Amino acid sequence: MIQGTPPILQLNPWQQSLAQSVTDPAVLLQQLDLPKSLLPAARQAAKLFGLKVPLPYLSRIQKGNLNDPLLHQVLPLGDEFIHVDGFNHDPVGDHDAMQSPGLLHKYHGRALILATGACGIHCRYCFRRHFNYAEANPAKQQWKQALSHLREDDSIQEVILSGGDPLSLSDSRLAELVSELEKIKHIKRLRIHTRLPVVLPERITSNLCQLLSNTRLTTIMVLHINHAQEIDKSVKNICHQLKNTGTQLLNQSVLLAGVNNSVKSLRDLSESLINCGVIPYYLHQLDRVAGATHFEVSDQEARQILQTLNSQLSGYMVPKLVREIAGENSKSAL
Numbered sequence: 001m002i003q004g005t006p007p008i009l010q011l012n013p014w015q016q017s018l019a020q021s022v023t024d025p026a027v028l029l030q031q032l033d034l035p036k037s038l039l040p041a042a043r044q045a046a047k048l049f050g051l052k053v054p055l056p057y058l059s060r061i062q063k064g065n066l067n068d069p070l071l072h073q074v075l076p077l078g079d080e081f082i083h084v085d086g087f088n089h090d091p092v093g094d095h096d097a098m099q100s101p102g103l104l105h106k107y108h109g110r111a112l113i114l115a116t117g118a119c120g121i122h123c124r125y126c127f128r129r130h131f132n133y134a135e136a137n138p139a140k141q142q143w144k145q146a147l148s149h150l151r152e153d154d155s156i157q158e159v160i161l162s163g164g165d166p167l168s169l170s171d172s173r174l175a176e177l178v179s180e181l182e183k184i185k186h187i188k189r190l191r192i193h194t195r196l197p198v199v200l201p202e203r204i205t206s207n208l209c210q211l212l213s214n215t216r217l218t219t220i221m222v223l224h225i226n227h228a229q230e231i232d233k234s235v236k237n238i239c240h241q242l243k244n245t246g247t248q249l250l251n252q253s254v255l256l257a258g259v260n261n262s263v264k265s266l267r268d269l270s271e272s273l274i275n276c277g278v279i280p281y282y283l284h285q286l287d288r289v290a291g292a293t294h295f296e297v298s299d300q301e302a303r304q305i306l307q308t309l310n311s312q313l314s315g316y317m318v319p320k321l322v323r324e325i326a327g328e329n330s331k332s333a334l
């Protein structure tokens with residue numbers, strides 16, 4: 001090392017790729033051949049919740065198409081300033097449900113760790129877009145308090161890593177956490193809720209696959225894919241790699257106006273998921289978070305779409321239509 005040079009934190013290749021994500025609305029518009037007239041509103045809305053699009057995801061967006069279902073999920077719009085009664089900053093009561101910093105234990109038998117505040121992509125409809133991750137970040141205390149809650153409650157058999165996106169953590173940080181969880185006898189299952197395999201497939205490293213293969217815990221990964229166009233060859237490949245680790249793959253989607261609120265779109269999604277070995281698990285009604293009013297689909301429309309899907313697809317290809325209601329002891333079926 002040259003004298004006086006501070007040690008450089010070595011980033012993994014996937015971390016370097018993630019660091020190249022588009023975060024400037026002007027660059028997004030230019031890369032996708034979209035009109036410059038969208039820029040002022042995009043800049044304003046990006047102040048509410050920053051723009052972030054990794055390049056592999058960007059490459060799946062059709063240039064020049066303002067109605068692209070992937071674009072709609074990431075492009076900041078003036079619509080985010082619309083106020084509608086009932087849309088607020090903590091729609092699912094996370095703040096009240098927090099037992100210790102970063103640990104949510106709402107439902108019997110499973111508890112959720114907010115392992116990190118960072119995400120691989122910023123989805124405009126995200127129900128945690130206003131969440132105070134700085135306050136809730138358990139990584140700060142090395143997950144100590146969350147782990148001691150888990151140790152003390154032997155009714156908890158399943159730990160869910162969520163966030164943010166837990167796969168934003170490095171493989172070594174994840175390995176540390178998993179090894180702490182493995183030491184707790186009553187914990188049998190590890191579930192990872194993540195969108196990173198979809199938006200940045202190279203995140204699925206061989207180290208991560210080894211971790212999933214070798215743990216004594218039963219592993220489940222819940223992906224977050226909203227549209228068939230999000231699934232390309234690279235996503236399909238990593239799904240197969242993940243399956244080879246013995247991990248059960250499920251998917252949850254959010255029902256989003258202008259993205260996937262049609263029978264065709266959801267049928268295509270289910271077919272693509274099954275072709276990748278992923279079972280459609282939940283279709284969520286939007287959590288009513290401030291800034292996302294323009295994504296809402298009425299319950300009536302949602303039920304109608306689901307009814308038609310049920311008449312067209314094998315039972316296992318139809319996700320459960322649910323909503324999260326603060327204070328309930330599970331997700332609520334519609």
Ligand SMILES: *Cc1c(COP(=O)(O)O)cnc(C)c1O
Pocket residue numbers: 104105106107110111112160330331
């Ligand atoms: C959604 C959620 C779960 C998982 O619920 P399942 O129905 O088991 O998928 C667990 N804990 C919290 C806090 C949740 O919000």
Ligand code: SF4
Pocket residue numbers: 119120121122123125126127128163164165195224
């Ligand atoms: S990846 Fe998940 S947590 Fe992150 S912004 Fe998107 S919806 Fe929210």
